[in-house]
Amino acid sequence: MTSLDVKDGVDQETVEAVRSVGGHYKYGWETEIEMDYAPKGLDSDIVRLISAKNNEPEWMTNWRLDAFSRWEKLEEPNWAMVDYPKIDYQDIYYYASPKSMAEKPKSLDDVDPKLLETYKKLGIPLKEQLILAGVEGAEDVNLDERKVAVDAVFDSVSIGTTFKDELRKAGVIFCSISEAITEHPELVKKYLGSVVPVTDNYFATLNSAVFSDGSFVYIPEGVRCPMELSTYFRINAENTGQFERTLIIAEKGSYVSYLEGCTAPKRDTNQLHAAIVELVILEDAEVKYSTVQNWYPGDENGLGGIYNFVTKRADCRGDRSKVMWTQVETGSAVTWKYPSCILRGNESQGEFYSIAIANNFQQADTGTKMIHLGKNTKSRIVSKGISAGNAQNTYRGLVSMHPKATSSRNYTQCDSLLIGNKCGAHTVPYIEVKNNSSRVEHEATTSKVDDDQLFYCRQRGVNEEDAVALVVNGFCKEVLQALPMEFAMEAQQLVAISLEGSVG
Amino acid sequence: MLKIKNLKVELEEENKEILKGINLEIESGSVHAIMGPNGSGKSTLSYVLSGKKGYKVTNGEVELAGEPILELEPEERAASGLFLAFQYPVEIPGVGNMTFLRTAMNSQRKFRGETELSAADFLKLVREKAKELKIDSEMLKRPVNVGFSGGEKKRNEILQMALLEPKMCVLDETDSGLDVDAMKLVADGVNALRDKGRAFLVITHYQRLLDHIKPDFVHIMADGRIIKSGGPELALQVENNGYSDLLAEVQ
């Protein structure tokens, strides 16, 4: 994350990165670490136990229990264009935490070296590794000029948040959601579940009952967050579900850019990830939320991989508020994800930029919802879907203009690229316009990676795999440019890596 | 430099023979021109030399600097020094011209076991070569060939050639679509690269280009064969009388 000068399409570094990983999922190792598990399966006792592990107040425990009893009555949805074996919800661990986290380490010597090793492999700089490992006082160590505050979630628990003090000076709260529940209950009570209601959908209800950790961000009125905030999620323990919950509140006139990255080890079994992200955006505030999702996608025969069933929603409550979702979805065996924008405030704006890559036997059903409620609201959707191997990639998007959302506008551009002829791309747009001063534009294209383009690159000396990466990165350029610099590089490399083996 | 022995090529999709026994030997340091009616197989020859899919070699051999190349991948042939300036250069949306050039250059260097060029050295080199071809820096930033005019595309091909410094340069109708000044620029670009260690195969319909790039030999291709070879005077003959006399001669 240090080299920032490359943003012009794909670069040589991309090509090198591909070679250096040599055709393997880069984050596929696992950390052997002593874990503290709750018993397998789910019932109200497990919900209570998760709540107790986090030292939650009673109102929170009850909130979870209420969600759990609702979830028990729900049916798993099956409308998405994805196909996977029935999940046995009683065969999953709902809580796993490294044992060494039970007590905060006092110095480097007390930190479980395996934990440090994990962060090192993930490319997180040493000083931040210390902070993440929870070493007291590590924050006073003089950090490099890199200004990205990181929160890392390892299986079920948040490991630590860097730059806390510096952020606090600016009035920004960036901590784990469990900490927020105990330290800032008034904010959590007010906003938790206010964007994604407990009963929103099957996976959201499940998450509400069992979420174990996640990140919390509060940006006070008029504050421009002094650095990028980022969360790193990693699933390590086997047969463990990860249910994190992110809540971001941007008060009037504030601004924050938030990045989220995810990885998981290689395993033959499937693992469930059902997260919720809620963004509350008040008058004149702006939130940029970027995701690079690189959960283990399964092997080339479709064995293993993460089920990524995620509900992300932004509520643009205030007038002139703005949200921008950018996602690079390259991982997971099955993805089911529709980051949405509720454009409630007048003149509020929502943008969605997405790259979804499905290779081998991956399935992705992803898109967005733009719900226009306020006057003069604007939304823009740019979706780039890439399918290779035997993969299926679906864009599913809703644009809804309510009667009061007069003079509103949406522009949707939805491009699909196919590599080979065993994969599929599907576009499912839903459009509802209930007033006559609003305008909705939708453009969709489907194309194949052009043999002439590949030959042209190869004639100049670029090998076939690098040529595909080059062409695909070009195809995704608009979305890559929407990412913060630090992620743009990583995302380009991911594009290349995730397409390995798609040609020849 | 390049030796083509009795090369016969069919289309992969249908049983149609396009090249019907091409023999050609190009010495290092020389310039050969190929002329011939539309559809005679000139571009096909250039594609087969550079390894494009879709063609089946049914007979013959091709050697580049003494090494057989027909079994090599296109990128391996490129790294061994074969360059094709395309008749129709391809557009690659979203990929900056500069990024493309740098990727190509470093790929070739890496393949040959040479160290990669640093970003600074590369930039300096590109700017220098681009200036000679009057290619402005705006064009270097734009995506490869996208929205380039016909002439700009051709000049961009020559820029790539100048940077990659190949040993064997095949130019397929690089002159078509160029205005008089651009033709001069391109010819100067080619002449600047003329060297004892390098050879050129120039495919063209017009004598005009050959006024600027003086060929050592001219070959006339018709219906998948080279029907006549000679000196620069052969090109003049074509310019004045067309192909009918030559075609009649063979029949």
Ligand SMILES: Nc1ncnc2c1ncn2[C@@H]1O[C@H](COP(=O)(O)OP(=O)(O)OP(=O)(O)O)[C@@H](O)[C@H]1O
């Ligand atoms: N992929 C293909 N499919 C069908 N026909 C082909 C294909 N490639 C070449 N041909 C045919 O082979 C013949 C030779 O084509 P080629 O492009 O090599 O001619 P050329 O000499 O370069 O012509 P021009 O001067 O017009 O550029 C033509 O009849 C062409 O239609």
Ligand SMILES: [Mg+2]
């Ligand atoms: Mg031709």
